[in-house]
Amino acid sequence: xxxxxxxxxxxxxxxxxxxxxxxxxxxxxxxxxxxxxxxxxxxxxxxxxxxxxxxxxxxxxxxxxxxxxxxxxxxxxxxxxxxxxxxxxxxxxxxxxxxxxxxxxxxxxxxxxxxxxxxxxxxxxxxxxxxxxxxxxxxxxxxxxxxxxxxxxxxxxxxxxxxxxxxxxxxxxxxxxxxxxxxxxxxxxxxxxxxxxxxxxxxxxxxxxxxxxxxxxxxxxxxxxxxxxxxxxxxxxxxxxxxxxxxxxxxxxxxxxxxxxxxxxxxxxxxxxxxxxxxxxxxxxxxxxxxxxxxxxxxxxxxxxxxxxxxxxxxxxxxxxxxxxxxxxxxxxxxxxxxxxxxxxxxxxxxxxxxxxxxxxxxxxxxxxxxxxxxxxxxxxxxxxxxxxxxxxxxxxxxxxxxxxxxxxxxxxxxxxxxxxxxxxxx
Numbered sequence: 080x081x082x083x084x085x086x087x088x089x090x091x092x093x094x095x096x097x098x099x100x101x102x103x104x105x106x107x108x109x110x111x112x113x114x115x116x117x118x119x120x121x122x123x124x125x126x127x128x129x130x131x132x133x134x135x136x137x138x139x140x141x142x143x144x145x146x147x148x149x150x151x152x153x154x155x156x157x158x159x160x161x162x163x164x165x166x167x168x169x170x171x172x173x174x175x176x177x178x179x180x181x182x183x184x185x186x187x188x189x190x191x192x193x194x195x196x197x198x199x200x201x202x203x204x205x206x207x208x209x210x211x212x213x214x215x216x217x218x219x220x221x222x223x224x225x226x227x228x229x230x231x232x233x234x235x236x237x238x239x240x241x242x243x244x245x246x247x248x249x250x251x252x253x254x255x256x257x258x259x260x261x262x263x264x265x266x267x268x269x270x271x272x273x274x275x276x277x278x279x280x281x282x283x284x285x286x287x288x289x290x291x292x293x294x295x296x297x298x299x300x301x302x303x304x305x306x307x308x309x310x311x312x313x314x315x316x317x318x319x320x321x322x323x324x325x326x327x328x329x330x331x332x333x334x335x336x337x338x339x340x341x342x343x344x345x346x347x348x349x350x351x352x353x354x355x356x357x358x359x360x361x362x363x364x365x366x367x368x369x370x371x372x373x374x375x376x377x378x379x380x381x382x383x384x385x386x387x388x389x390x391x392x393x394x395x396x397x398x399x400x401x402x403x404x405x406x407x408x409x410x411x412x413x414x415x416x417x418x419x420x421x422x423x424x425x426x427x428x429x430x431x432x433x434x435x436x437x438x439x440x441x442x443x444x445x446x447x448x449x450x451x452x453x454x455x456x457x458x459x460x461x462x463x464x465x466x467x468x469x470x471x472x473x474x475x476x477x478x479x480x481x482x483x484x485x486x487x488x489x490x491x492x493x494x495x496x497x498x499x500x501x502x503x504x505x506x
Contacts, residue, residue, distance in 0.1 A: 101372065172220060181234055237490070271437050369382050410455070422466075440453075
């Protein structure tokens with residue numbers, strides 16, 4: 080039992096190790112030479128760690144931006160934080176073991192569904208599954224389940240989402256990537272498909288964000304990283320100017336707060352560069368290695384990977400998706416109190432990663448106009464759903480917080496629906 084507990088807590092929660100083990104298994108099943116196995120396994124882990132390093136730089140930069148944004152505009156409201164819910168669930172509800180075992184159960188159910196059905200998607204984003212396991216455990220607990228029934232219910236529901244969310248998004252992902260080699264393993268999929276629907280209805284014959292024709296004086300912006308810089312650096316500097324030196328003091332130290340904001344904007348660009356490099360390294364190794372699993376364990380299986388793997392396919396759409404999703408989330412923030420829901424502050428991190436991915440989906444089916452309209456709708460959508468969940472979380476004891484990833488919110492709604500139905504029938 081101690082060994083199992085060690086594996087669950089130290090292996091299954093480490094996405095880089097999971098990805099490397101998947102690559103190792105795939106290469107061994109293909110009977111590759113030892114040198115190729117070691118090289119492919121290590122390069123896969125390295126690519127993922129480079130991707131994660133880029134994400135960490137972006138997260139650090141956006142955390143700073145989120146704080147000064149709130150200071151600049153005096154916003155007060157609920158903070159969407161699945162990390163906070165996870166910590167409270169483990170420490171105050173004592174669900175740490177249940178969450179860990181549910182996480183393992185989700186992996187197993189995902190593999191079983193992929194093995195015995197036509198839905199061949201293996202969800203490899205471990206952190207996303209940890210948050211899904213958290214919500215499954217919390218709301219199964221709220222429904223009155225304890226011990227093994229709680230774990231089984233959470234594993235089945237979580238495994239269902241881990242398998243069918245990649246399947247739901249795959250028709251558009253296939254168009255984005257031009258192949259069936261990878262799927263999307265990010266539990267914001269319902270939001271992406273909602274965005275794609277709005278974009279398709281409103282986009283018409285709008286041109287792609289990647290085909291923007293610039294005058295010669297602005298041709299340098301065709302470079303992905305320079306175009307990101309031109310958008311993000313002024314955004315940081317203007318927000319810092321509104322926030323003032325006092326609000327920025329904890330971050331900038333002895334450096335002038337405007338200069339510090341400029342450098343933080345540049346750090347964001349650095350993070351994007353590192354992330355894109357990691358994505359290319361990861362895909363170069365994991366896709367060929369995964370063929371072994373596809374051939375032997377789960378025939379025709381497809382790895383479902385985290386959302387940054389799609390960023391290189393439409394980098395302009397990523398930035399525009401972030402900007403328009405942020406606009407939509409601000410609209411949603413001021414609209415939710417009008418219908419009796421709590422105000423949810425815009426989550427800069429989720430707006431970038433989920434908003435950027437939503438931009439790629441919208442661009443694929445609706446071009447530039449689809450990105451603008453679809454991502455504003457996306458921002459409103461991903462604000463309203465967490466606002467609707469907050470009162471339910473408050474009933475359990477999670478005061479002043481809610482979730483970010485839309486699919487985990489829908490998971491909670493699913494459990495509440497089951498509780499309502501079983502209550503009606505007297506179970």
